[in-house]
Amino acid sequence: xxxxxxxxxxxxxxxxxxxxxxxxxxxxxxxxxxxxxxxxxxxxxxxxxxxxxxxxxxxxxxxxxxxxxxxxxxxxxxxxxxxxxxxxxxxxxxxxxxxxxxxxxxxxxxxxxxxxxxxxxxxxxxxxxxxxxxxxxxxxxxxxxxxxxxxxxxxxxxxxxxxxxxxxxxxxxxxxxxxxxxxxxxxxxxxxxxxxxxxxxxxxxxxxxxxxxxxxxxxxxxxxxxxxxxxxxxxxxxxxxxxxxxxxxxxxxxxxxxxxxxxxxxxxxxxxxxxxxxxxxxxxxxxxxxxxxxxxxxxxxxxxxxxxxxxxxxxxxxxxxxxxxxxxxxxxxxxx
Amino acid sequence: xxxxxxxxxxxxxxxxxxxxxxxxxxxxxxxxxxxxxxxxxxxxxxxxxxxxxxxxxxxxxxxxxxxxxxxxxxxxxxxxxxxxxxxxxxxxxxxxxxxxxxxxxxxxxxxxxxxxxxxxxxxxxxxxxxxxxxxxxxxxxxxxxxxxxxxxxxxxxxxxxxxxxxxxxxxxxxxxxxxxxxxxxxxxxxxxxxxxxxxxxxxxxxxxxxxxxxxxxxxxxxxxxxxxxxxxxxxxxxxxxxxx
Numbered sequence: 080x081x082x083x084x085x086x087x088x089x090x091x092x093x094x095x096x097x098x099x100x101x102x103x104x105x106x107x108x109x110x111x112x113x114x115x116x117x118x119x120x121x122x123x124x125x126x127x128x129x130x131x132x133x134x135x136x137x138x139x140x141x142x143x144x145x146x147x148x149x150x151x152x153x154x155x156x157x158x159x160x161x162x163x164x165x166x167x168x169x170x171x172x173x174x175x176x177x178x179x180x181x182x183x184x185x186x187x188x189x190x191x192x193x194x195x196x197x198x199x200x201x202x203x204x205x206x207x208x209x210x211x212x213x214x215x216x217x218x219x220x221x222x223x224x225x226x227x228x229x230x231x232x233x234x235x236x237x238x239x240x241x242x243x244x245x246x247x248x249x250x251x252x253x254x255x256x257x258x259x260x261x262x263x264x265x266x267x268x269x270x271x272x273x274x275x276x277x278x279x280x281x282x283x284x285x286x287x288x289x290x291x292x293x294x295x296x297x298x299x300x301x302x303x304x305x306x307x308x309x310x311x312x313x314x315x316x317x318x319x320x321x322x323x324x325x326x327x328x329x330x331x332x333x334x335x336x337x338x339x340x341x342x343x344x345x346x347x348x349x350x351x352x353x354x355x356x357x358x359x360x361x362x363x364x365x366x367x368x369x370x371x372x373x374x375x376x377x378x379x380x381x382x383x384x385x386x387x388x389x390x391x392x393x394x395x396x397x398x399x400x401x402x403x404x405x406x407x408x409x410x411x412x413x414x415x
Numbered sequence: 416x417x418x419x420x421x422x423x424x425x426x427x428x429x430x431x432x433x434x435x436x437x438x439x440x441x442x443x444x445x446x447x448x449x450x451x452x453x454x455x456x457x458x459x460x461x462x463x464x465x466x467x468x469x470x471x472x473x474x475x476x477x478x479x480x481x482x483x484x485x486x487x488x489x490x491x492x493x494x495x496x497x498x499x500x501x502x503x504x505x506x507x508x509x510x511x512x513x514x515x516x517x518x519x520x521x522x523x524x525x526x527x528x529x530x531x532x533x534x535x536x537x538x539x540x541x542x543x544x545x546x547x548x549x550x551x552x553x554x555x556x557x558x559x560x561x562x563x564x565x566x567x568x569x570x571x572x573x574x575x576x577x578x579x580x581x582x583x584x585x586x587x588x589x590x591x592x593x594x595x596x597x598x599x600x601x602x603x604x605x606x607x608x609x610x611x612x613x614x615x616x617x618x619x620x621x622x623x624x625x626x627x628x629x630x631x632x633x634x635x636x637x638x639x640x641x642x643x644x645x646x647x648x649x650x651x652x653x654x655x656x657x658x659x
Binding site: 281282284289293353 | 495499502510511515523567
């Protein structure tokens with residue numbers, strides 16, 4: 080392979096390497112700017128919106144790993160989110176195990192479940208796969224509803240205690256939650272970044288574009304999907320665990336309903352699926368919009384926010400199917 | 416010592432319900448040759464191609480690659496062993512750049528993305544697509560897409576490359592460029608099997624041809640032997656060739 084070694088020297092100035100480096104610099108700048116936000120925003124309600132925005136950005140980015148990069152559209156990620164929330168809650172409330180650990184347990188359980196479910200569902204194509212994920216998540220919701228060990232329909236209340244980084248309980252100040260959510264987003268973003276530039280990332284995109292051609296080029300299509308599902312489920316569950324610690328009370332409807340599955344998919348779809356910044360951009364638009372309509376136009380029962388999602392998705396699908404992010408990227412340069 | 420035979424099919428039969436698409440086909444592919452797999456429409460070329468590339472497991476019979484039975488082996492594993500293919504209708508990854516398309520093939524031999532990228536650029540250079548490396552695959556012209564298919568396959572560093580009608584539907588000048596490309600592929604030490612039904616082009620290019628008709632092996636030999644073969648003329652070439 081002397082030819083390849085020669086060209087790898089040539090690669091130093093190559094667009095590919097330059098692009099990768101530029102992406103990291105941009106990310107550092109964006110995350111640093113976001114980290115400064117609490118300095119200016121002292122209003123608790125606005126801080127709350129920011130925290131949720133970052134959380135949904137992180138979870139939607141996790142969804143994006145499976146749905147955007149690998150092309151397997153899941154409408155059941157609420158299942159993994161719920162498992163994360165319940166794992167953290169049960170372990171903390173019943174066994175006094177810190178939520179940091181509970182989140183990871185939830186993540187591992189979700190990843191294992193995702194691989195198991197993948198064995199059954201990844202033979203399904205397109206819409207059939209999406210429908211299967213939706214149905215499985217609904218089954219999960221019903222099971223948790225009727226499972227007394229995890230509180231059944233009543234849910235789990237986290238005990239009030241002193242503020243502590245270990246228990247992730249901060250009653251007086253929201254800012255630590257902000258930084259945890261930002262940290263989670265940074266981690267998921269970095270994981271996505273490294274995967275995007277690795278063999279797995281390329282394989283996943285090949286699987287999404289044309290599985291048969293991918294297979295003929297040595298791509299392990301089925302294993303690729305399982306790997307994407309596991310990574311995606313893991314971080315979704317970690318997000319769920321954090322959400323439980325943040326709201327201090329969970330019940331089946333508040334962490335596992337279909338609404339959540341939608342809220343994980345929509346930011347990525349809105350911003351641009353299979354991109355590094357699509358999900359964060361989508362969340363930055365969608366989540367504040369949701370929270371504002373909910374507080375000004377009445378509770379979540381009104382469904383007005385769902386009407387807005389629907390309208391937004393229709394606009395995006397008709398005008399910019401590749402997502403809003405494509406407005407910011409140069410035509411010739413490929414993805415951002 | 417490496418054997419002269421690279422790949423062998425033994426009694427390959429493929430039934431689709433009552434239709435027998437391949438009936439007891441036994442052929443061998445020699446190392447380093449350009450072999451034409453020809454026959455009229457419906458002769459069973461594509462079926463045999465699918466069996467060799469791993470797209471479909473035949474009803475009966477076996478396929479041996481370098482002496483190893485690969486009949487049941489999935490396509491991805493065959494690719495690692497050294498069998499690559501192109502598709503009749505180019506199936507590029509349209510969300511990716513041309514170089515990224517080729518990287519997918521290169522990843523079979525290079526786990527590292529930078530190495531795969533270097534290998535991909537080298538292959539693009541070789542097939543004459545270096546100027547298009549950063550274009551998206553969707554922007555390519557049809558002949559360029561065929562070239563990309565070949566580049567992707569070469570990037571997997573195959574011993575055997577299966578070309579599914581790469582020269583079909585090209586203008587005469589494009590076809591000539593395509594033939595040059597096939598010769599360049601062989602110059603890399605890759606054995607080439609081309610499925611074609613346009614016999615005029617193939618015969619100038621191949622060392623040996625195998626003719627299928629109605630799912631059976633009809634004839635095999637050098638291009639000169641094939642065009643004189645009475646069975647082939649009757650079944651395939653038609654009377655205008657006899658007159659000439």
